[in-house]
Amino acid sequence: MNTKKIVIGLMLISIASCEKDAELVEIPNSVIQNIADTAATAAANAAASSAATSAANSVASSVSDAATSAVNAAFAQQAADQANQVNDDPLPPGEYDFTRGGKSTVYYTGQTARLKMAGELHSAFSDTSKSEADILAMFNDGTGFSDASLNASGKNVGGKTAASSYASASVKPQIQAFITRVVTKVFPNYNNDASAGVAGKYTDPGGRTVHVDEKGFEMNQIFTKSLMGALVTDQIINSYLWRGKLDSGSNIANNDNLVFEYTSTAGASVTKMEHYWDEGFGYLYGEDSQYSQDLGNGVLISKYGGKGDVPGLEKELYDAFKLGRAAIVAGDYDLRDKQAKIIKVAVSKIIGYRAAYYLRSGGSKIDSGKWADALHALSEGYGFVLSLQFTMKDDGDPYFTNAEVNDMLADLEKDNGFWSRTSAELNTMADKIDQASGLDTK
Secondary structure (H helix, E strand, O other): OOHHHHHHHHHHHHHHHHHHHHOOOOOOHHHHHHHHHHHHHHHHHHHOOOOHHHHHHHHHHHHHHHHHHHHHHHHHHHHHHHHHHHHHOOOOOOOOOOEEOOEEOOOOHHHHHHHHHHHHHHHHOOOOOOOHHHHHHHHHHOOOOOOHHHHOOOOOOHHHOOOOOOOOOOHHHHHHHHHHHHHHHHHHHOOOEOEOOEOEEEEOOOOOEEEEOOOOOOHHHHHHHHHHHHHHHHHHHHHHOOHHHHOOOOHHHHHHOOOOOEEOOOOOEEOHHHHHHHHHHHHHHOOOOOOOOOOOOOOOHHHHHOOOOOOOHHHHHHHHHHHHHHHHHHOOHHHHHHHHHHHHHHHHHHHHHHHHHHHHHHHHHHHOOOHHHHHHHHHHHHHHHHHHHHOOOOOOOOOOOHHHHHHHHHHHHOOOHHHHOOHHHHHHHHHHHHHHHOOOOO
8 A cells, every 4th residue: 555645644534633622723724735745755765664664653643743733833823813802802891880899980970960951951942931041040050940959969051061172262152142042032922923034933734833033043952952062072072081181180190009089979989080981971871871872861962872873883882981991990091092082983973964964854844845844953953063063083183173163054044044045055065064974864
């Protein structure tokens, strides 16, 4: 019998045996070929000697050892690759749940209070019994709410509106002017018939009724949607998840050395960096469960984050918040910053999508003659457009600057405002927003 065939047969049996033990480890073809070449040479040399049989046995043993070594080496490399992959891309915790000494370190009561205040402010824009002073007190002083706990919270919305170092100083007065506008223009004409240049109410046949000023602006929608960016997004992107705040002062050293500066509502000791991250989390999840990725409550960003406009966005946001908080506990600040960027870009998509969506919707309603629906949609769109200046793209820039946003708002307000708009110009503006956000709302 050909000695080379015997050797190769023994080699294949040996490899098969090794594969059975290691399982799922694929031996590279180059390794197998190398073993075969070595075996063939050894067999040829053995055949030239008088001890062919013993040489074959020796070669078979060498082949078995070589195959086993190859399998073990491949298995070790595979394990190392898997370990490196886990280290490069760690998994987030199952829930946003962090404890110390058995007590939760997570709390964001101030953020929850402000989100609830925004809900009552939204309702106040439809309450004709409210004076300008009443609504301004709710906005700036945090008083006058039906929920007594809000009045006692010591919090307010105005103090956190366009309050970051990034925000333009013109934005808060711009939003505060909406309060003046609803009280002086909409409330006195609440039950009059509205038309181009005339404030009042407008009802679609068998449909929606809106109360608008002479430009067709439904002020409760404009005010609330403006807070999507000027309050929530600005606080998340430009304040609490901003590296300059997270790392300010001795925050890194104190976090590393467990120097605690806060006490949670559950009685746990908390570092300043941990609490800052939780406060950013609270602006999004403050009226939802911290233990679930599901959004949808309240009147601000969560409501729209839960609509599914961008598939997978809720999971992406929740995972990044969880992993970023875990990174703070572990002292891994590069990983923390990576998650912060994911959150900022993802939250911005909610603003970008809805700004373009409502402009297109308003244009469609104009074309179909449903003016109440059109004025409602365009009012929402106006607020979201104002919010675009607080967004962030992958490169760190906003979708639009403050000046660019104000130019778009001026285009929406010129002449008789929404009454003068056409679907063509609204779709053109929406296309521009889609281009900036990278989304498609058509």
